[in-house]
Amino acid sequence: xxxxxxxxxxxxxxxxxxxxxxxxxxxxxxxxxxxxxxxxxxxxxxxxxxxxxxxxxxxxxxxxxxxxxxxxxxxxxxxxxxxxxxxxxxxxxxxxxxxxxxxxxxxxxxxxxxxxxxxxxxxxxxxxxxxxxxxxxxxxxxxxxxxxxxxxxxxxxxxxxxxxxxxxxxxxxxxxxxxxxxxxxxxxxxxxxxxxxxxxxxxxxxxxxxxxxxxxxxxxxxxxxxxxxxxxxxxxxxxxxxxxxxxxxxxxxxxxxxxxxxxxxxxxxxxxxxxxxxxxxxxxxxxxxxxxxxxxxxxxxxxxxxxxxxxxxxxxxxxxxxxxxxxxxxxxxxxxxxxxxxxxxxxxxxxxxxxxxxxxxxxxxxxxxxxxxxxxxxxxxxxxxxxxxxxxxxxx
Amino acid sequence: xxxxxxxxxxxxxxxxxxxxxxxxxxxxxxxxxxxxxxxxxxxxxxxxxxxxxxxxxxxxxxxxxxxxxxxxxxxxxxxxxxxxxxxxxxxxxxxxxxxxxxxxxxxxxxxxxxxxxxxxxxxxxxxxxxxxxxxxxxxxxxxxxxxxxxxxxxxxxxxxxxxxxxxxxxxxxxxxxxxxxxxxxxxxxxxxxxxxxxxxxxxxxxxxxxxxxxxxxxxxxxxxxxxxxxxxxxxxxxxxxxxxxxxxxxxxxxxxxxxxxxxxxxxxxxxxxxxxxxxxxxxxxxxxxxxxxxxxxxxxxxxxxxxxxxxxxxxxxxxxxxxxxxxxxxxxxxxxxxxxxxxxxxxxxxxxxxxxxxxxxxxxxxxxxxxxxxx
Numbered sequence: 001x002x003x004x005x006x007x008x009x010x011x012x013x014x015x016x017x018x019x020x021x022x023x024x025x026x027x028x029x030x031x032x033x034x035x036x037x038x039x040x041x042x043x044x045x046x047x048x049x050x051x052x053x054x055x056x057x058x059x060x061x062x063x064x065x066x067x068x069x070x071x072x073x074x075x076x077x078x079x080x081x082x083x084x085x086x087x088x089x090x091x092x093x094x095x096x097x098x099x100x101x102x103x104x105x106x107x108x109x110x111x112x113x114x115x116x117x118x119x120x121x122x123x124x125x126x127x128x129x130x131x132x133x134x135x136x137x138x139x140x141x142x143x144x145x146x147x148x149x150x151x152x153x154x155x156x157x158x159x160x161x162x163x164x165x166x167x168x169x170x171x172x173x174x175x176x177x178x179x180x181x182x183x184x185x186x187x188x189x190x191x192x193x194x195x196x197x198x199x200x201x202x203x204x205x206x207x208x209x210x211x212x213x214x215x216x217x218x219x220x221x222x223x224x225x226x227x228x229x230x231x232x233x234x235x236x237x238x239x240x241x242x243x244x245x246x247x248x249x250x251x252x253x254x255x256x257x258x259x260x261x262x263x264x265x266x267x268x269x270x271x272x273x274x275x276x277x278x279x280x281x282x283x284x285x286x287x288x289x290x291x292x293x294x295x296x297x298x299x300x301x302x303x304x305x306x307x308x309x310x311x312x313x314x315x316x317x318x319x320x321x322x323x324x325x326x327x328x329x330x331x332x333x334x335x336x337x338x339x340x341x342x343x344x345x346x347x348x349x350x351x352x353x354x355x356x357x358x359x360x361x362x363x364x365x366x367x368x369x370x371x372x373x374x375x376x377x378x379x380x381x382x383x384x385x386x387x388x389x390x391x392x393x394x395x396x
Numbered sequence: 397x398x399x400x401x402x403x404x405x406x407x408x409x410x411x412x413x414x415x416x417x418x419x420x421x422x423x424x425x426x427x428x429x430x431x432x433x434x435x436x437x438x439x440x441x442x443x444x445x446x447x448x449x450x451x452x453x454x455x456x457x458x459x460x461x462x463x464x465x466x467x468x469x470x471x472x473x474x475x476x477x478x479x480x481x482x483x484x485x486x487x488x489x490x491x492x493x494x495x496x497x498x499x500x501x502x503x504x505x506x507x508x509x510x511x512x513x514x515x516x517x518x519x520x521x522x523x524x525x526x527x528x529x530x531x532x533x534x535x536x537x538x539x540x541x542x543x544x545x546x547x548x549x550x551x552x553x554x555x556x557x558x559x560x561x562x563x564x565x566x567x568x569x570x571x572x573x574x575x576x577x578x579x580x581x582x583x584x585x586x587x588x589x590x591x592x593x594x595x596x597x598x599x600x601x602x603x604x605x606x607x608x609x610x611x612x613x614x615x616x617x618x619x620x621x622x623x624x625x626x627x628x629x630x631x632x633x634x635x636x637x638x639x640x641x642x643x644x645x646x647x648x649x650x651x652x653x654x655x656x657x658x659x660x661x662x663x664x665x666x667x668x669x670x671x672x673x674x675x676x677x678x679x680x681x682x683x684x685x686x687x688x689x690x691x692x693x694x695x696x697x698x699x700x701x702x703x704x705x706x707x708x709x710x711x712x713x714x715x716x717x718x719x720x721x722x723x724x725x726x727x728x729x730x731x732x733x734x735x736x737x738x739x740x741x742x743x744x745x746x747x748x749x750x751x752x753x754x755x756x757x758x759x760x761x762x763x764x765x766x767x768x769x770x771x
Contacts, residue, residue: 028592035596042623049622120434121427122441136751137744138703141717145744148724149737334608341709352614362618370607370615377606 046363061359062087068354070345072261086355090347091372097267097346098333104272105332106325109279116284127280134277140338142274147266147342154262157253166246166257174260175247184240191234198230199223263344267336275332282328286321287313319391323384330380334373347372455734456741470732477738481730485723489742492559492714498551502562505539509569517757519764532573555633559714561746563633567715568702571640575701576694578641579648584678586653597649604646609704613639617711636708644701651693655686688765695758699751706747717743 017023050057062084070077073089074096115127134142152171155161160170168175181188206217234240247257290313298312340349347369356365416422428438454460459476461469463483470478482489491502512531515521543562546552558566585597604612616639620630659682667677687694709718720743724736 024590028590031596032592045625046622048626052626118437119427119430120437120441122445123437126441126444132752133748136699136703136748136755138706138717138747140706141740141744141747144717144721145737145740148721149740153733153736337608337610338707340610348608348610348614352611356618362622366611366615366619370603370611373608373611374603374606377602 055360057361057363059364061361061364064359066355066358068358070350071343072264072345083355083359086350087347087368090345090350093344093350094333094336094346094372097264097271097339097344098329098336101268101271101275101332101336102329104268105275105279105328108272108276109328110283112276113280113283113287116280117287131277131280134274135281139270139274139335140341143266143270143338143342146269147262151262151266157249160249160254166244168247168249168254171262172253172259173262174265175254175257176260177244177246178256178258180243180245182241182243184238185242187238188231188235188240191231192227195226195230198226202226261344263339263342266342267339267344267346270338271332271335274335275328278328278331279325282321282324283317285324286317289320290316322387322391326380326384326387330377333376337373467730467732470730470734475732475734477741478730478732478734479738481727481732481735481738482742484730485727488560488723489716489719490561492562492719493557494553494559494562495551495557498545498553501542501545501550501553505542505562506565508535508538509565536570555631558633560719561716563708563713564702564705564716566633567636567640567705567708567713568698570637571644571701571705572698574637574641575644575648575697578645579697580652580683582645582649583652583656586649587656601646601649604643605650609639609643609707610710612643613707613710615639632712635711636713639711640701640704640708643704644697647697647700648694651690651697652686654693655688655690656682658689659686691758691762691765695754699754702750702754703747716746 017026063082065080066083066086067079068086069079070086070089072093074092075089077085077089112127112130115123116131118124118127151173154169154171157170157172160168160175163169163174166177202217202222203219206219210216245256247254247259249255294312294316295308298308303311336346337348339346340353343349352365352369356362359365416425429435455476457476459474461475461478461480463479465478465480467478467480469475470480487496487499491499494502512527512535516524516527516531521527541547542550543558544553544555582597582601585593586601588594588597613636616635617632620635620638624630663681663685664677667681672680705715706717708715709721714722720739723730724739727735
């Protein structure tokens with residue numbers, strides 16, 4: 001009969017190198033050492049290269065006059081402006097196109113995404129064709145198409161095409177009337193603010209009443225009514241008026257009105273249409289992720305169609321939709337940098353393009369540009385993490 | 397108390413059978429005219445199609461100038477797409493400035509690639525391992541020497557001359573094959589327990605994902621030469637490859653991480669209890685399951701990479717899109733109202749075919765590998 005040796009086992013003799021802790025330390029030291037050596041090598045090379053080209057480094061160039069033109073900016077820009085102003089112009093132009101693009105892409109994307117789930121054959125097929133076509137063609141190509149093949153192929157200024165509301169479209173972009181509110185118009189804004197306050201109060205009251213009596217108040221419809229009626233009343237009472245200054249064709253170009261340059265319009269179109277196809281897919285996936293049992297449960301509770309969507313389906317779908325939706329917004333903001341390819345003066349074009357070429361400060365310009373995008377991205381992910389923590393399912 | 401209960405004493409009349417549940421009319425009633433709103437949408441949809449389809453048809457086919465047409469026909473007021481322009485510039489769109497007598501070399505590369513790659517995609521074809529080794533290790537070397545020349549009496553052909561679809565395909569194939577393993581390593585590094593490696597991987601992934609590709613390419617094009625020792629120049633194609641590969645591998649890493657996180661802890665522990673080392677555990681147990689979960693994400697990254705190759709014009713490569721744009725701007729002999737549009741539409745169709753093909757293949761693979769998760 002054999003006996004099992006159950007006595008205290010001697011510690012296994014492990015060679016020094018096979019100890020996971022020591023091995024981990026060795027690996028990390030090696031990687032860190034290699035990385036530091038690599039960085040030292042690169043910094044050395046760069047310093048040598050810069051010295052050979054007689055280039056200086058530093059951010060002092062930001063306070064020098066830029067001396068180049070920017071075709072489109074939200075605040076006054078002249079050749080005498082400084083480089084840091086060019087940096088700001090780039091950021092605001094990026095944010096402008098990104099913001100309007102996000103609004104348009106969201107509206108279009110949600111429409112198409114819901115249309116893809118429609119039980120109507122033609123509607124769902126049209127939406128599918130849209131998504132599958134747009135998603136599979138590079139954005140840059142779409143921008144080129146809008147810019148070179150559509151907008152640049154528009155007729156010359158003298159043969160501008162008349163659009164509704166005194167607007168014109170030609171080679172130099174779209175010209176729309178400029179609204180000129182008079183001094184009384186400030187009261188209308190006060191009316192809007194009052195309406196918003198009233199809506200918040202109404203919602204609060206309606207919720208209280210619902211919980212107390214179980215009776216529902218048509219909050220949405222009355223909110224819309226408030227938002228229209230209150231400012232409207234103020235408008236009439238104060239006698240405010242908005243004059244529109246239409247663009248007028250003069251000898252060489254339009255005078256007055258607002259000019260939307262073709263670069264801006266092409267970038268806006270391209271970004272919105274492209275991103276909308278991705279948003280549509282996000283929306284579709286989100287709605288499909290809600291279990292069918294949820295709809296049936298809501299039905300069996302006796303909820304009406306509208307309430308079923310508003311109280312049961314949409315809140316659950318939004319939990320799935322919002323995270324990828326924000327990353328699509330971030331993608332749109334990053335993709336706005338492709339405006340550089342069609343000459344829209346956004347951050348990459350102004351700063352990593354023109355300013356870099358003028359000053360030769362490659363490292364500083366690219367680092368600043370990347371820093372801006374990095375900040376956008378970090379802000380988005382902070383907000384996202386907060387949102388995810390708020391809506392995530394609390395599981396037992 | 398009985399007035400609260402209601403008991404039916406007689407049967408309800410049977411409902412008439414549903415009118416029709418199959419056939420074209422029943423289908424139309426269900427899918428097109430179910431409710432008044434549906435009917436309205438259907439009518440609007442048909443009107444939209446009637447409004448959109450005939451002009452598109454006329455532009456592409458009806459009034460288009462065929463591949464053998466002349467520029468005079470393209471310049472006519474009523475002419476649609478100018479396919480003659482595409483067919484006459486086709487060589488440039490495919491090969492760029494590659495010397496015309498040497499076009500057989502890229503042709504062999506295309507043919508070899510198709511010959512090795514297509515069997516790799518078909519699950520039923522045997523010898524996958526040999527095939528993969530040939531495609532991943534032998535083929536790139538052969539192709540490089542065939543394309544660049546300078547050996548065996550082949551005329552040297554600098555990469556500046558490569559262009560068109562050739563460059564688009566080279567960058568996407570190399571980018572895909574390199575970014576996949578790099579992405580896996582980065583994802584594993586991000587999960588690592590070693591703080592130095594983990595921090596490095598997170599830093600790289602988040603930094604690259606935060607910035608647009610265009611700025612990464614700017615960096616590759618302007619700063620890479622500064623980083624290298626003096627006198628050492630980096631090939632433009634290589635700069636594009638480095639930029640695109642690093643960019644995609646960061647995205648790939650996040651996709652793979654999603655798959656790794658979906659694997660239950662028990663799988664890691666089971667692997668460890670079998671006495672497998674870290675790499676064995678990853679290779680035999682974790683990665684096969686993790687990657688299967690995230691095929692759609694992986695293919696989406698590939699598709700994004702393929703579309704992103706259109707940005708390499710920043711480093712000065714003439715890819716398909718840039719080749720088309722160059723010809724649109726400079727081919728004065730083909731100038732007409734629709735030339736540029738036709739060029740872009742042609743490029744769009746080529747990109748579309750590749751991307752759509754990839755997405756369909758991913759759906760096919762997903763279904764095939766969906767063993768054990770089917771409900």
